[in-house]
Amino acid sequence: MSAGLRQKLDPDRLPRHVAIIMDGNGRWAQRRGLSRIRGHQEGAESVRTVVRLCREVGVAYLTLYAFSEENWQRPPLEVQALMQLLGRYLQQEIAEMVENQIAFRAIGDLSRLPAKIQRQLAATTAATGGGQALTLTLALSYGARSEIVLAARQLAAKVRAGLLTPEDIDRELFAQHLYTKDLPDPDLLIRTSGEHRISNFLLWQLAYTELYFTDTLWPDFREEEFLAALLDFQRRDRRFGLTQEQIEAQL
Numbered sequence: 661m662s663a664g665l666r667q668k669l670d671p672d673r674l675p676r677h678v679a680i681i682m683d684g685n686g687r688w689a690q691r692r693g694l695s696r697i698r699g700h701q702e703g704a705e706s707v708r709t710v711v712r713l714c715r716e717v718g719v720a721y722l723t724l725y726a727f728s729e730e731n732w733q734r735p736p737l738e739v740q741a742l743m744q745l746l747g748r749y750l751q752q753e754i755a756e757m758v759e760n761q762i763a764f765r766a767i768g769d770l771s772r773l774p775a776k777i778q779r780q781l782a783a784t785t786a787a788t789g790g791g792q793a794l795t796l797t798l799a800l801s802y803g804a805r806s807e808i809v810l811a812a813r814q815l816a817a818k819v820r821a822g823l824l825t826p827e828d829i830d831r832e833l834f835a836q837h838l839y840t841k842d843l844p845d846p847d848l849l850i851r852t853s854g855e856h857r858i859s860n861f862l863l864w865q866l867a868y869t870e871l872y873f874t875d876t877l878w879p880d881f882r883e884e885e886f887l888a889a890l891l892d893f894q895r896r897d898r899r900f901g902l903t904q905e906q907i908e909a910q911l
C-alpha cells in the first residue's frame with residue numbers, strides 16, 4: 661500500500677518544510693488500558709518513522725513539537741518519562757543522524773530542561789552540524805508567544821543601545837530574532853488526533869502554511885499516514901494572496 665502511495669508522490673512538489681504537532685499519545689495508551697508513558701514510547705517510534713521517510717523522499721526540513729511550555733504542568737512522573745525518552749532517542753539516533761546527513765537542532769527555552777538533556781542536545785547539534793540532507797528541529801519547552809516576546813525584547817534592547825531605530829524593524833529583521841531564524845517557514849503543518857488547534861506552535865511562521873488535520877493518533881501515524889498527508893499537500897493550490905492568473909504568469 662505505502663509503496664503505491666510513494667509512487668504517486670511528485671518529487672518536484674514536495675513541501676520543503678513540514679512541521680508536526682504530535683498529539684494523541686495519551687489517548688492511544690488509554691484505549692489499550694496502558695499507561696500514558698507507553699503511548700509516548702510508541703510515539704517515539706512514529707518520530708523515527710517520519711524522520712526516516714523525510715530523509716528518503718527528500719523533505720528538507722522537519723520540525724516536531726515534542727514538548728510545549730505548557731507541558732511542564734503535566735504530572736512530574738510524566739515529564740520525567742518524556743525527558744528520559746528524549747535522552748534515549750538522542751543517544752540511539754545520533755550515529756544514524758550523522759551517517760544520513762541529518763542536521764539536528766532544538767528550539768525553545770532550553771534552559772529549563774534538565775542539565776543532562778541540555779548537554780546531549782548541544783552534543784547532538786554539534787555532531788550533526790554538517791548534515792545536508794535534512795534539518796530535524798525539535799521544539800522543546802517551546803511556546804510561540806514567548807518566542808515572539810523574546811524577539812521583541814531583543815529588538816527593544818538593540819534600539820535602546822542605539823544599534824537600531826524603530827523604523828529599521830521590519831518583518832525580515834523580526835524573523836531574524838526568532839528561534840527559527842535559520843529555517844524557512846513551514847509549507848505544511850500536520851496535527852494528529854482530531855484536534856483542530858495550533859496550540860501556541862510557530863504562530864509567526866505558519867502565516868501561509870497549509871494545514872492538515874487527521875484523526876489518527878500520533879502513535880498510529882506511520883508511513884502510510886505521512887505519505888497521505890504529503891499527497892494531500894500536493895493537491896493544494898497555494899496562492900499566497902495572489903490571483904490564479906498572477907500565479908500562472910510567474911510560472
Ligand code: FPP
Pocket residue numbers: 682683684685686687688700701703704707725726727731742745746749798878
Ligand atoms: C502529545 O500527546 C504528545 C506529547 C505531549 C509529547 C510528544 C512526545 C513524543 C512523541 C515522544 C518523545 C519524543 C521524541 C522526540 C523522542 P498527549 O500526551 O497530549 O496525548 P493526549 O492528548 O491523547 O493525552
